[in-house]
């Protein structure tokens with residue numbers, strides 16, 4: 514439930530009153546928009562279409578996975594399989610068209626470096642020119658896969674984070690007030706600047722605590738590439754190991770007896786002092802495959818929270834009042 518006063522912010526008039534809003538689809542739309550503009554810049558609308566198709570494809574794949582596994586079933590011409598094939602073809606055709614147009618523009622000397630696709634294509638072109646003998650760089654197919662990955666990695670994860678944050682701040686109004694005070698103290702009613710966002714201490718503590726309690730990736734998977742010993746056990750090559758992020762974030766021995774409680778203050782001394790084991794906070798993974806979008810995600814979440822908290826107060830909708838999380 515959002516509540517706002519009648520106010521003028523950044524030249525926009527906000528009418529007061531209370532509204533019931535389902536945050537999840539709103540945040541999905543917001544993060545889809547942000548990632549599409551970042552990845553595809555001026556071709557953002559085509560990018561948006563690709564992402565909508567990917568979301569539909571993902572829904573259909575999940576439906577298949579939930580059924581009993583029959584080897585080869587996905588190759589049968591069922592209605593769902595045909596539709597998935599068609600969606601995939603449409604995604605690839607849009608991406609191929611976008612990449613083709615960009616490469617043409619680059620050949621004609623236009624700079625396309627202001628979005629991810631442009632940076633990827635320019636760096637790939639340079640790499641291919643400099644190493645033409647030893648390495649071919651990325652293929653068009655590789656570039657298409659990178660573009661698809663950015664949507665899956667960057668949109669739903671950040672909307673999960675924002676949705677849980679609004680839910681928890683609705684249940685803990687004292688933290689909502691502290692965050693709002695911090696934001697108004699730093700920016701007043703002005704639009705926050707990138708540099709200023711790094712000074713948000715309370716908001717950062719809140720986001721870390723939400724990521725600890727409800728990490729968007731609840732487990733990570735690794736495969737042993739050779740025989741190796743982990744925790745006293747020897748594993749042969751090819752074993753898949755699950756790293757249960759959710760369980761590690763809820764481990765009483767690491768985080769203490771208040772492990773299940775929403776307590777952003779545990780991060781007041783930074784991540785390293787929040788628990789007995791600094792490596793136990795893994796919302797963005799760890800090691801060489803750590804999330805490359807983590808700074809981007811936190812910046813995006815902070816910006817969204819600032820804009821919301823500057824204008825609105827929120828509480829749980831009456832239908833959610835008895836919810837326990």
Ligand code: HEM
Nearest residue numbers: 666667670671674729730796797798802804805806809810
């Ligand atoms: C709250 C938001 C996010 C969370 C919790 C998150 C979490 C993660 C995690 C746990 C991984 C590592 C997976 C592994 O080790 O197997 C990962 C990888 C990745 N993330 Fe994020 N992510 C978020 C937002 C983003 C954003 C906004 C982007 C893009 C702008 C992004 C791009 C990527 C990419 C490309 C990878 C793959 C890196 C690689 O395989 O080398 N992520 N993310």
